[in-house]
Amino acid sequence: MPHQDWNVDRRGFARTLFGAFALVGLGGADDAPAASLADLARRTGLRFGSAVRAESLAEPELARLLVRQCATLTPELELKWAPLSPRPDSFDTAGADAIAAFARDNGLRLRGHTLLWHKSVPEWLGRTSGWAPAERHIHAVMERYGALVDEWDVVNEPIDRAGLRNSVLLRRFGVGYIARALRTAHEAAPAARLFLNDYDLEYPIPEQADRRKALLALIASLRRQGAPLHGVGIQAHLSLARGPIDAAVLRDFLAALADQGLAISITELDVRERDYILPAPARDAAVADHVARFLEVALAQPAVGSLSTWGLSDRQSWLEVTPDDLARFPGAWQDGTGPGLNRGLPYDAGLAAKPMRGAIAGALTARRVGQ
Numbered sequence: 090m091p092h093q094d095w096n097v098d099r100r101g102f103a104r105t106l107f108g109a110f111a112l113v114g115l116g117g118a119d120d121a122p123a124a125s126l127a128d129l130a131r132r133t134g135l136r137f138g139s140a141v142r143a144e145s146l147a148e149p150e151l152a153r154l155l156v157r158q159c160a161t162l163t164p165e166l167e168l169k170w171a172p173l174s175p176r177p178d179s180f181d182t183a184g185a186d187a188i189a190a191f192a193r194d195n196g197l198r199l200r201g202h203t204l205l206w207h208k209s210v211p212e213w214l215g216r217t218s219g220w221a222p223a224e225r226h227i228h229a230v231m232e233r234y235g236a237l238v239d240e241w242d243v244v245n246e247p248i249d250r251a252g253l254r255n256s257v258l259l260r261r262f263g264v265g266y267i268a269r270a271l272r273t274a275h276e277a278a279p280a281a282r283l284f285l286n287d288y289d290l291e292y293p294i295p296e297q298a299d300r301r302k303a304l305l306a307l308i309a310s311l312r313r314q315g316a317p318l319h320g321v322g323i324q325a326h327l328s329l330a331r332g333p334i335d336a337a338v339l340r341d342f343l344a345a346l347a348d349q350g351l352a353i354s355i356t357e358l359d360v361r362e363r364d365y366i367l368p369a370p371a372r373d374a375a376v377a378d379h380v381a382r383f384l385e386v387a388l389a390q391p392a393v394g395s396l397s398t399w400g401l402s403d404r405q406s407w408l409e410v411t412p413d414d415l416a417r418f419p420g421a422w423q424d425g426t427g428p429g430l431n432r433g434l435p436y437d438a439g440l441a442a443k444p445m446r447g448a449i450a451g452a453l454t455a456r457r458v459g460q
């Protein structure tokens with residue numbers, strides 16, 4: 090029985106703060122059609138979800154939208170090693186507990202993102218040696234949250250173009266660290282479904298072709314070592330600057346993963362825009378069209394079992410409009426209005442559904458039941 094300390098410690102707290110969202114309609118701007126994205130996904134054997142930050146749960150309308158549209162939540166930051174463990178002896182679970190309590194109270198599941206990521210390694214790790222700190226971390230997180238988690242991203246972003254990413258994790262733990270992390274996770278929670286998760290795998294450009302090859306080679310090597318691996322997460326941070334999706338390239342890659350007996354999850358779908366100067370309807374149409382093309386191919390692969398966006402509303406997006414983006418359109422927005430936010434998520438900043446939401450709903454509806 091996994092430890093669920095937050096069930097005991099924070100039950101009352103969580104019920105008071107968040108439980109109401111499950112029970113009463115709080116009003117809000119979610120005027121989406123009757124079937125939720127989670128409903129449409131469920132009918133075709135998929136779990137739909139979104140990333141969320143703990144602080145966003147304090148926004149009633151957003152919390153209500155998450156509960157309405159999602160079957161699963163991905164903690165955007167809170168399960169990562171550095172925030173959980175700012176000091177060697179600390180386990181700072183407040184943020185992750187808040188998301189876990191919210192999920193539990195509203196009947197949602199979690200994606201366990203992520204046990205090891207080179208961009209979230211505690212600074213104190215450099216003063217330790219051996220595998221023990223990673224082992225303690227993996228056990229502690231999986232035991233505390235495992236009862237709510239369907240899929241664990243055991244290692245996030247392990248590859249680069251040339252093969253294994255030469256990361257702080259590789260240098261610290263050695264080339265066997267990925268197999269070791271999978272084995273450790275399997276020991277900590279023998280029934281858990283264990284994933285690798287990575288980005289820039291979607292487009293027919295040379296760099297991404299190399300990355301697809303590197304990921305398949307890593308999987309083959311893990312298989313040879315007998316490491317427990319059940320699935321792969323395709324992040325799907327799409328970009329309108331990268332050109333079109335090539336259906337055959339994406340289809341063949343997903344088929345190659347499925348041929349390894351792996352489940353596939355689309356884990357972090359969003360779209361970075363290119364032409365911020367266009368009027369909002371044109372921007373939204375471009376985003377929706379791109380998502381439709383991607384999902385048409387991705388959801389045709391029967392091994393795809395879950396689909397998550399990296400936030401529901403543009404206001405929560407991690408994608409920022411950069412000075413470089415603005416420099417491409419000299420003279421624009423001198424009236425001070427600016428381009429606003431990147432519009433690459435299914436709901437706008439006011440939580441109104443955008444065409445991207447329609448594209449996701451359409452792709453889910455078109456997927457044949459029982460695939």
Ligand code: XIL
Nearest residue numbers: 165166202245246286288324357407
């Ligand atoms: C990002 C969060 O969205 C940001 O808020 C944070 O500053 C950095 O991490 N790929 C991943 C995610 O796997 O964990 C990243 O999340 C986005 C890229």
